[in-house]
Amino acid sequence: MKVTQDDTYSEHRPLSITKSDTLFLYSSVVTAELLLVATGSSMVWPSPVLGKLASNDTATNPIGRQITTVEISMLTGIPQFTNILGLLFCPKLSDVIGRKRYLLLAGIGMLISGVALAFSDRILYMILCRCIFGFFGVMSVVPVYVAEICEDRNRGKFGCYTGMLHQIGHLFGFVVGPFLSVRYFTLVVTAPLLVFITAFPLMPETPVYLLKHGRITECKASLKKLRRNKNDDELELDLRRLEERLRNEPEGDVLSLLKKREHLFGLLLSLLPVMLRYSSGVTVLFTFLAPFFDSAKTGISGDLVAIIIAIAKICFFLLTSLVVDRFGRRKMLLVSSCSTAVPLFALGIYFYLHHVQSPVVEYLQWLPFTGLLATVCCFGLGVGPIPTYLMTEFFPANLRTVSGSIVNSSGNVMSFVLTFLFPIVSEELGTEWCVWFFSANCLVGAVLIYLFLPETKGKNYSDVQKVLKR
Template sequence: MDKQNEKTKSSTSRVPDTLFLYISVITAHLVSIASGTSMVWTSPVLGKLYSNDTEVNPIGRPITTIEVSMLAAIPTFTNIPGILFMPKLSDIIGRKRYLLSAAFVMLLAGVGLAFSNNVALMIITRCIFGFHGSWMVVCLYVAEVTEDHNRGKFGCYFGILHQIGHLFGFVIGPFFSVKYFTLITISPLLIFLVIFTMLPETPMYLLAKGREEECKMALRKLRSNKTEEEIEVDLEKLKENLKKQKEEKGKITDLTKKRESRLAVILGLLPLITTYCSGVTVIFTFLAPFFDEAGTSLSGDIVAIIIVVFKITFFLLTSLVIERFGRRKMFLISSTSTAIPLFLLGIYFYLQSIDSSLIAYLQWLPLTCLIFTVCFFGLGLGPIAQAFVAELPSEELRAVTSSLVHSIGIFVSFALTFLYPIISELGVQWCVWWFSMNCVVGSILMYFFLPETKGKSFVEIQDMLKNYSKLRKQ
């Protein structure tokens, strides 16, 4: 590329983002809203399933502890084969077609869940709902329709819209039956299926498939505030990226053969595992019953709404400042800070377990600690980890790498979700303290090993991984 093109590229790389780009990203994340609501579905529903009232409880009897573990955890575990194999299909049929197909399957599974009248059927339909790993392909879609300077900001939208899904579930869950609550939670999928059909495929995918004219059309829609010359510069940049990333066809074996591919997996896992092991996702799965165990005068359902509002606020804040402060710094601040309120929350539950007289003076502590936990979590671990995973791999290995990394993360989430209801009967404090310790360990590991990707193109990130040892010595 000549100097004039380089100058043009430099001068146009940070023009304001278009309304169409915002619509494309937000519409894609309607799937994330549905997934987020599904994640906390158990929180308002468990109270009904514990009831002896057959008018409230669709299974006709109180649910057992082991059934709670199975209902919450098994759908998470069965997501693993879906995440490992299904998103690779998006490399064949395209990100757009895959997401449309996945949303339709989610819609059918949601209807089946709404009319389920036994635990086994609930587990099966919840498994189908999340089997395809659509949220991961959403992250890929967003990463490929955005640019280097705004990829981090829009990458945070997964966390934001996922949390809005949490809020959606917490707000409406207590006021509707299990059937109508479930039907309402899948309504964003209907909107998605209507609007997303009119949105473009990702330019990166189109160019990779040799559909250059369609790629240019997609670029014109997504970056309509750029001139035709600037669009040509962006197209040449995409061609350059593909040329460097696809010198040889990507294979799953390249994950072990190529140093940068191995590092993409390991470094992607580091913040993601810390995110899951912080326990925030587990706590949100059981948020209403979790807070009810604290024994305060506040309702667990009301507390869930309060906490998720704070969480969304800090997810939004992170999306505004991430390109200024960078991924690594935000991860370190988030993980270190999240450990503190979790440790204090563990002290509260310990004092409660020994019937300490101090509990009467500490009724404010559980809500305060949970608010600070989700606020600090929202500064990095929550909104950035998913997008960070999609940044590290090369284009031809992005889907398979993300599948592997997220599968390992989901397995960790399954184990924590399954074990929490059982171990918490021995003492909630032990669970919460363990979550706190995980945040500290994660901070230490990220401080020493995690690189910064702020403002870097996919090619620059690959070059950085190739020279990773040199970077660590600097």
């Protein structure tokens, strides 16, 4: 244990004891983020499936014919659009019925749509099921749930777990996808939702939500479960800090979000790293990872490369979770965005040389794999994991879901556009121009972060608001 100065409550900033996080807190975080494991698997679902849908073998292709380029864009792009609608409207429901209850309902809905997808035999049905699966907006609500059960000192670490579990979902999809039929693959990657629905009822509602709705006794019980290593006096102090924090918070609607200068700035600053994450192209490349690598024609299986790269990505997400509270969000985002641009630019050079049939390509067969590996590792140092939870640090509890809906839906607009256009532009202009575009976005994002994004490391909500008011 170590003694730290607490700046959440009391004008005199009393000293408090920083204790290790409880096993129950870890369990609550990981169980909630099983939804993100399933979401991550769904995101990379096209990577192993598109190759099967392009086959004439009816044993592996459930639609019985080769999928067209336009259908590929529809299957990967339209669900991104409906996700936007879900992110705008669904997460607000968690302010009404509670974070826990909403996530349970979302898990059930995702499970039903995942099973329906497994038994779909038409492109239209597949598109519809994937649209329903992503409609519940769990990418906005899960980070809010995690932020509200954590303390200021461990918010960064557990916030990075959100991104890491999402990447584990990617790896899960990449590992099992090449070896199973479309039906069994879809059922297997939907299985984490069964575990979630079974275990999550045992986890608590967030203390912040309970206190905000006047359920003080339940709030105390939730705090006691999450922080079992604290005595009654320490828990009472935590409760008073939450009361102090919530006392002057605004109403949780869009108008309230736009009334104050600091909330508007917080919204714009939250958008910056999220838009950088999507415009870097890494999420797009993961959707098409196996076909993307196969197009490089190096002789190495795209499915095998996808597995290796997904493992590397998880390792770097984990590394970021361990060091982000030491080095800071802003610094890691800067390093990550600048370094991600370099291998992306190199990949563009390879695809250009391949396009013009340069003889140099024979000596650069190592570049596609090395470049992709370096890209996801650099991405995992900050641009990947940090934006998901950074947005929760700019807003009070009442505004987290509405702000998260706006920020995530805006990110999904970009994701929808890029995912829909990527196979078409790659076919018409060449993959190199897509990759160079992503590289340029990383550099532009780094400049904007350097100029505008403040550091939130170790700061509570009040401190962050003071920075935004300047």
